[in-house]
Amino acid sequence: MNINAIVAKFFKSDLMGRSLKVLAIKVTGVLLLFLLSLFLTNYYSPKTVGQYDFVRSILMIIGGLSILGTNQSIIYYSGHFKSQNTLGSLKNVYFKMLAIIVLASCVMLFLKLIIPDKIINNLFSKDEASYLIDKVVYSIALYAITFLNIDMLRAMGKTILSELFRNIFRYTPFFILAIYLAYTSSEVYLIDAYLLSFSCLAITSFIIIYLNIKKTEFQTQTSVLTYKHIFLKSYPMAISALSYFLMQSVDILLLAKYSTFEEVAYYAVAVKLATITSLALLSVNIIIAPKIAEMYSNKDYNALKTLLKNSNRLILALSFPAIAFIAILSEWILGLFGNKYVLAQIPLLIILFGQLFNSLCGPVGIYMNMTGKQNKLQRMLIFGLIINVVLNIIFIPKYGMIGAASSTAFSMILWKSMAAIISYKNDKVKTFIS
DSSP, rough: OOHHHHHHHHHHHHHHHHHHHHHHHHHHHHHHHHHHHHHHHHHHHHHHHHHHHHHHHHHHHHHHHHHHHHHHHHHHHHHHHHHOOOHHHHHHHHHHHHHHHHHHHHHHHHHHSSSSSOOOHHTTTOHHHHHHHHHHHHHHHHHHHHHHHHHHHTTTOOOHHHHHIIIIIITTTHHHHHHHHHHHHHHGGGGHHHHHHHHHHHEEEEEHHHHHSSSSGGGGGOOOOOOOHHHHHHHHHHHHHHHHHHHHHHHHHHHHHHSSSSHHHHHHHHHHHHHHTTTTHHHHHHHHHHHHHHHHHHOOHHHHHHHHHHHHHHHHHHHHHHHHHHHHTTHHHHHHOOGGGGGGHHHHHHHHHHHHHHHOOOOOHHHHHHTTOOOHHHHHHHHHHHHHHHHHHHHHHHHHHHHHHHHHHHHHHHHHHHHHHHHHHHHHHOOSSO
């Protein structure tokens, strides 16, 4: 078979078609987020935008604790049950996960209530820090349920609907409320509007899931897993996810501590722009995650290696043009958000370099989570997080946004390299481009 035939076969494959559909939804979501960010930076003060980004970062961290990895493990259980033709057992797992999330959210709320406001304000060197975190903890259950539901939809085979929630429906209610607040001069309620939007998402997605689990394929239940089993399977994924979220957020949180909310706003725009380039990786991950779990459970290692090889090439083919485009036009793109946002150009270029390496390493995190190597991934992510925090503490006070970007990019390259090397050494599987 000549090279043209191989390329043609690859681009006509099911993986390519489904990944491109998911990518199209993600690109639409990114455009929506881009318009939302443009609107916020042009119609709200940098301080308010910085507070909003601070709340988003806190929400990711506390939300990661409350979800307890259930959104990742529900995908694992889906692939496992499908390999055994027992998909109906997923219903029982889902409702137990909801109970776990509600309990964890209540624990987070209790902990926040017993910690004095002064301690939190001193920790972040901001008088309004405790007040902002109060808003987060009262909304955390809705946030956690939303993201469990999004991945439950994916586990049920409704990938497109899941991605619509994750990328479009997720921003739409908040965008509408932000427009209303701007034109009614009610800027002070922006964060409340952001957190309130998750109530709409949680309720709507739950109704859809409830209606679907009443269908025939979910009525046959052959295995009932205990809360303990679900927790023990999920919590390593939770620690890995939390470490990953912290690596995405610790730079913003420490920048808020050592600098101003205005500088947080400038830097957060750079982070959002760089994150756009990871869409290809995220899109492919969404499609292949249940397949990895299913192939690994069935010991179909040749098919698994082929899946990863094709996935790696697709990720690089889709992500590199986006990275190059944003890098070349970085000054102009940042200028769209406001003249002062151009100050984040060098940090943006540094984070883009980290994202390029992220794409080259491929879906290594998903591979380890779906093949029972959660604990190994967890240790690598914790190590990367420690390095990230230490570097941020050292370099942000002296170099500001550039220190934050450099620390984040370096820690990403470090843990990705470790994970790819260990996966290849142990399983002879190349999760990186080859």
